[in-house]
Amino acid sequence: MAPERCNRFKDISVSEKVLNTIFLLTIGMGYLMALVNTYYTHEGLDGRPGLTIEDIVISYHGKSDQTRLGTAINGIMKNNLRHASDKQVIMDWIKKGADEESYNAKIRPILDSDCVFCHNPETNPTLPNLTEYSTVSEVAHSGGASLPRLVQVSHVHLFGIAFILFFIGKIFLLCDMNPHIKRIAVVIPFLSMLVDVVSWFITKTTPSFAYVVVFSGALMGLSMGLQILLSIYQMWFYSKNEDNL
Ligand code: HEC
Incomplete structure (x- = not known):
């Protein structure tokens, strides 16, 4: 055929x-x-x-300094940091993926001393809650x-x-x-x-x-x-x- x-x-x-x-x-x-x-x-x-x-x-993928947390500590929230060097610590943490382990080790103490005074659900329910990892993580991850x-x-x-x-x-x-x-x-x-x-x-x-x-x-x-x-x-x-x- x-x-x-x-x-x-x-x-x-x-x-x-x-x-x-x-x-x-x-x-x-x-x-x-x-x-x-x-x-x-x-x-x-x-x-x-x-x-x-x-x-x-x-x-x-987004960009690390375009996270809400990164933008805030580079701008309007910068002056709330007691130690200016903490800004770099937080930025590095965001850049490396903002994981929970280093949050507990390095980031939580900074936020507890400088930020949660205002950023907690009792006093200011409309602000990002910076008292725990799950809600910090939301503002620490890039768009x-x-x-x-x-x-x-x-x-x-x-x-x-x-x-x-x-x-x-x-x-x-x-x-x-x-x-x-x-x-x-x-x-x-x-x-x-x-x-x-x-x-x-x-x-x-x-x-x-x-x-x-x-x-x-x-x-x-x-x-x-x-x-x-x-x-x-x-x-x-x-x-x-x-x-x-
Ligand atoms: C004196 C109270 C106060 C302290 C202390 C404070 N904040 Fe804020 N924060 C605010 C207020 C008020 C706003 C809302 C500002 C606005 O929307 O213009 C805000 C907004 C923010 C936002 C959200 C910005 C956005 O994207 O809308 C972030 C993130 C933030 N703060 C992080 C921090 C960090 C990190 C610290 C500690 C270094 C801190 N804040 C300390 C009062 C505070």
Whole structure:
């Protein structure tokens, strides 16, 4: 039995090519807009203009001196510290993850002597309660993206982009090229999107994963862009003919 021959661009009608092309161009525009949007929403978080790796770290992981406790003892609450050197002790503790063990050893005595006078639920129920670890911990941990927010962005991304990549891939499969390369090429954008999304979550706890976020995001954009360009090229400008599968 002769193997079934797969369709190529030369097998489809001009109207189908027009539809494919306008679809690919629109998706390409949408992707560029998404890039600009990423730029605007992340740019400058670290206080410097432009998009840096530090901006990515801050969006997912947060930043130690942007915790409420860190901001307060660097600002309005600074003068409540009896020993100015305690500020560094507290900042170091926040930076290292604000764990309970060192809280008991080093931080609690400082807060007890300088802060709980006002910061306790009896006198000032509206102020952060600095009498126990659980409530101190709330103001000592950095922002970054919250878990519910990451889950929300992830599911929208995964659903939306899966559709986009599927249709781009369907069109790209009509290209005339080595089938082994094609089989790998259709998987790459999906894989890099998955790695990208997973590394958002990892970056929340491990800031160095911001590099993986950037790399996999770039790889997805590149592989998708290549599929779009190659498809448009082969649809209109390529005429290597006759049954080269
Ligand atoms: C004399 C009372 C008093 C003392 C002592 C005091 N605070 Fe405060 N603290 C306040 C008040 C009042 C506010 C609310 C200020 C505001 O919202 O403008 C506040 C706000 C805060 C906040 C919340 C800031 C925010 O993000 O809204 C933190 C964190 C804080 N203080 C930490 C400390 C620490 C740490 C100490 C000890 C070094 C301390 N405070 C000592 C009265 C005090």
